[in-house]
Amino acid sequence: EEQRSLLLSSSSCFSPPQGVRLSYGTAGFRADATLLQSTVYRIGILAALRALKMESSVTGIMITASHNKVTDNGVKVADPSGGMLSQDWEPFADALANAPTPQHLLQLITEFVKKEKIPLEGVRPATVLLGRDTRPSGESLLEAAKQGISSILGVAAVDMGIVTTPQLHWMVLARNKGLKAHELDYFEQLSSSFRCLIDLIPSEGRMSERDLKLVVDGANGVGGEKLEVLKTMLDNLFIEVRNSGKDEGVLNEGVGADFVQKEKVVPHGFGSQDIGLRCASLDGDADRLVYFCVPPSKGCSNIELVDGDKMLSLFAIFVKEQLHTLSKEIGENTGSNYQPRLGVVQTAYANGASTNFLKKLQLEVIFTPTGVKYLHEKAAEFDIGIYFEANGHGTILFSESFLCWLEARHEELSSASKGSEQETAALRLLAVSKLINQAVGDALSGLLLVEAILQHMGWSIHTWSELYQDLPSRQLKVKVVDRTAVVTANAERIVVRPPGIQEAINTETAKYPQGRSFIRPSGTEDVIRVYAEASTQEAADSLANSVAILVD
Ligand code: 16G
Ligand code: ZN
Numbered sequence: 037e038e039q040r041s042l043l044l045s046s047s048s049c050f051s052p053p054q055g056v057r058l059s060y061g062t063a064g065f066r067a068d069a070t071l072l073q074s075t076v077y078r079i080g081i082l083a084a085l086r087a088l089k090m091e092s093s094v095t096g097i098m099i100t101a102s103h104n105k106v107t108d109n110g111v112k113v114a115d116p117s118g119g120m121l122s123q124d125w126e127p128f129a130d131a132l133a134n135a136p137t138p139q140h141l142l143q144l145i146t147e148f149v150k151k152e153k154i155p156l157e158g159v160r161p162a163t164v165l166l167g168r169d170t171r172p173s174g175e176s177l178l179e180a181a182k183q184g185i186s187s188i189l190g191v192a193a194v195d196m197g198i199v200t201t202p203q204l205h206w207m208v209l210a211r212n213k214g215l216k217a218h219e220l221d222y223f224e225q226l227s228s229s230f231r232c233l234i235d236l237i238p239s240e241g242r243m244s245e246r247d248l249k250l251v252v253d254g255a256n257g258v259g260g261e262k263l264e265v266l267k268t269m270l271d272n273l274f275i276e277v278r279n280s281g282k283d284e285g286v287l288n289e290g291v292g293a294d295f296v297q298k299e300k301v302v303p304h305g306f307g308s309q310d311i312g313l314r315c316a317s318l319d320g321d322a323d324r325l326v327y328f329c330v331p332p333s334k335g336c337s338n339i340e341l342v343d344g345d346k347m348l349s350l351f352a353i354f355v356k357e358q359l360h361t362l363s364k365e366i367g368e369n370t371g372s373n374y375q376p377r378l379g380v381v382q383t384a385y386a387n388g389a390s391t392n393f394l395k396k397l398q399l400e401v402i403f404t405p406t407g408v409k410y411l412h413e414k415a416a417e418f419d420i421g422i423y424f425e426a427n428g429h430g431t432i433l434f435s436e437s438f439l440c441w442l443e444a445r446h447e448e449l450s451s452a453s454k455g456s457e458q459e460t461a462a463l464r465l466l467a468v469s470k471l472i473n474q475a476v477g478d479a480l481s482g483l484l485l486v487e488a489i490l491q492h493m494g495w496s497i498h499t500w501s502e503l504y505q506d507l508p509s510r511q512l513k514v515k516v517v518d519r520t521a522v523v524t525a526n527a528e529r530i531v532v533r534p535p536g537i538q539e540a541i542n543t544e545t546a547k548y549p550q551g552r553s554f555i556r557p558s559g560t561e562d563v564i565r566v567y568a569e570a571s572t573q574e575a576a577d578s579l580a581n582s583v584a585i586l587v588d
Contacts, residue, residue, distance in 0.1 A: 039156060039189050040142065042189065043081075044138050044142060046183055046186075047077070047078075049077075049183070050073055050077040050183070052074045052133065052134065052135070052136065053074070057134060058071075058075055059130050060121075060126045061559045061560050062406065062559030063407070063408070063559075063560065064110050064111050064121075065110055065111050065129075065133060066108060066109070067108065067109070068108055068109075069107060069109035069173035069177065070173075072109055072110070072111065072173075073177065075111065075133045076099065076111045076177045076180040076181050077181065077184040078133055078135075078184060079097060079113060079132070079184065080180065080184020080186075080193070081187060082125070082128065082129055083095045083096070083184075083185065084184065084185045084187075085145070085148070085149065085152075085154055086115070086121070087116070087162035087163060087164055088155060088159060088162050088188070088190065088191065089152055089153075089155075090115075090116045091160075092162040092190075093163075093212050094162070094165060094211040094212050095114060095115060095116055095165070095208060096113065096114030096164065096165040096167065096204050096207065096208040097112070097167070098111070098113075098168070098201050098204045098205075099166075099169070099174050099177050099181065100112075100171070100320070101169075102169075102201070102294075102320050102321045102323070103292055103294035103295070103321075103324070104288065104320070105288060106172075106286055106287040106288065114205045116212050117209065117475070118206065118209025118212070119205070120412070132145075156188075159190055160190075161191065163191070163194055164181075164185045164194070165194050165196050165204060166178055166193055166194065166195045167197070167198070167203065167207075168197075168198060168199075169198065169200075169257060169321045170256075170261070170287065171287065174198075178195065181193070196219070200259055200321055200322035200479070201476070202322060202323050202475065202476050203219065203262070203322075203478075205473070206222055206473055206474075209474060223266050223269055224269075225470055225471075226266065226480065226484055227266065229467045229470040229471035230270060230273075230485075231271065231272075232463070232470075233467045233492070234488060236492075237491055243494065248274050249276070249313060250273065250313075250315070250316060250483075250487065251306070251313055252275055252278065252315070252317070252483070253278055253291055253292065253303045253305065253306065253316070253317040253318065254277050254278065254281060254318055255279060255292030255293065255295075255317065255318050255319055255322075256285040256289070256292075256320075257281055257321065258321060258322060259319070259321070259322030260278075260280030260318065262322065263275065263318075264277050270484075273484075273487050278306065287320055289304075290304040291304050291317070292317060292318065292320055293317045293318055293319040293324040293428045293479070295317075296326055296328055296339070297326050297426070297427050300341055301339060302331075302339055308330065311329075311330050311331075311332055312332075313330070314327065314497040315330065316328070316486075318479040318483075319479070322480060323429055323476060323477050323478060324344075324427055324429045324477065324479055325428045326344070326427075326428040327341075327346075327486070327497060328340060328341050329498070329501075340498075341506075342497060344424035344426045344427055344429065345382070345390035346500065346501065346503065347424055347430060347482065348380060348382070348424035348430060349393055349394060350486060350500055351422050351489070352378075352380055352399055353503075354492070355432065356397065358461040358462075358465050358468075359376060359378060359461075361457050361460075364457070364458060366449075366453050366456055366458055376419035376438050377400075377418045377419045377420070378418060378420045378422075379400040379401075379415070379417070379418035379420075379422070380399050380421075381401075381404060381411045381421060381424075382401060382402070382404075382411075382423070382425075382426075383404060383410075383426070383528070384527060384528045384554050384567065385567060386424075387509060388507050388550065388552055389505060390504065390506070392504070393503060393504040403526075403529070405524075405528050406556065407559060408425070408429055411423040411425065411430070412431075415432075416433050418435070419434070419435045419438035420432060420434055420435075421433045423477075428477075430482070431473050431477045431482065432468065432469075433474060434474065439466075442462060442465055442469075471484055471485055471488070472485055507552075507569040507571065508573040508575070508576040509567065509576050510567075510569075510573075510579070510580035511565065511566065511567050511580070512580050512584045513563040513564065513566065514564045514584050514587045515563055516562065516564050519557035519558060519562055519564055520557060521534060522534070522564055524557075529554050531554075531555060537586055537587075540586050544579060544586070545568075547579075549571045550569070550570055550571040551571075552568070552570075553569070553580065554567055555567075555587055564587050567580070568583060
């Protein structure tokens, strides 16, 4: 009864916006910030219920609209695992957001609590961690989330302040493992595992000071701000942060990983003074990362882009090399028969050249639909699963059982053959598992891993970039009335509805050497996205255009 009246009174302060239907898309709710008060309040309720349902654990709420414009905002929930909200709760999120009155809302909650058997009374207190990016609207939305959380008895909200999306996910995971989960602990873990990887580099590989310099575009968002702190804890890497959000620039405007990856041009604040330097770009909430080089001459405006596919390739090469070393025999010791399963996960957007490259490395390549939750889930099926979207979101997941085995193996090796290449390989993999965010793709930890591996290999960004040559590609979007009319299968690589379209796409594609094209409904906008690649840029453009006409 107390619970009922609490919910009724608090929800009366948050009426949903008129005439808009919100849906928990690929990455939570996103809209113009002025529309989101009631949704965020309701997501506060959901995250609190989720924490109670999962045996009074810790869940999280992140308020961000990532790479979208500064006036937008959004909200998403981190599950106790640190990953995305379990997909079977998404319909409940939709229903909550769209309930027209407090009475409807209460009824929905009552039914859901019953159906899911969520314990409301006599339970241990649960916690929801709250975070937000640098958007000005974040402060009042965070208040709304707090109101939602505290309208569920037995659940406390803890405000982590302005954090990157991956930091918030990391904190949720750390708290549920009973570990320290403050921002300083995060920085500590990243910087110490980075140092560990650097210390394990064979001495002949050391780079010159100039090669240790990296210039980072912070998208005028939270990532740049955090990197300014993190970089002071690092030796052996000299980071200059631009677009850190401290000066004039606007969040995501002409800057950031999404802009750089889609437009293939240098972000604001970069130019001819950076020719020859290694550059990287974060997105607005620092869960995406791409690398790039400023083009050598004025006439050529296209940057040399090193995207998520190439990060995946770099990580895969390094991990595979360590696994190989680890499996080598040492003297009488026959090593171990255990063969950990290494797999990589991509989406249809992965450049065809990257998929070929990975297959040549004899890696198991799996495809999933677009969206972190799908990739993450697949990667988690391997002992070591590496996933990346071409747009720069990705990470490496290590299974608990593999890590246990690795710890034990390392113990064994360090007593039997300390300093052996096998022991060093084990140490490297352990360091990678601590450096790379196990909850979600993280631009800051990804950046440190890239830097450590480049130093380990003694590679320049060009050596890395030349692992393979990207096929020219083009992305277009077509505005449509009803994007749900397009239904895809086979990880979005085939259209099954409307009938006939796939055949027409096949006919167009067949006209181009190395042609590949697909369409899919966006999960975040009312558009159908078109992707095409072919052996030349002209061909890719022309294929994309003719496929776009089929959609119209
Ligand atoms: C969201 C997804 C991202 C995906 C993008 C596709 C998360 C955290 N983010 O930003 O992974 O690439 O949507 O957008 O899942 P689209 O469906 O509009 O093409
Ligand atoms: Zn993002």
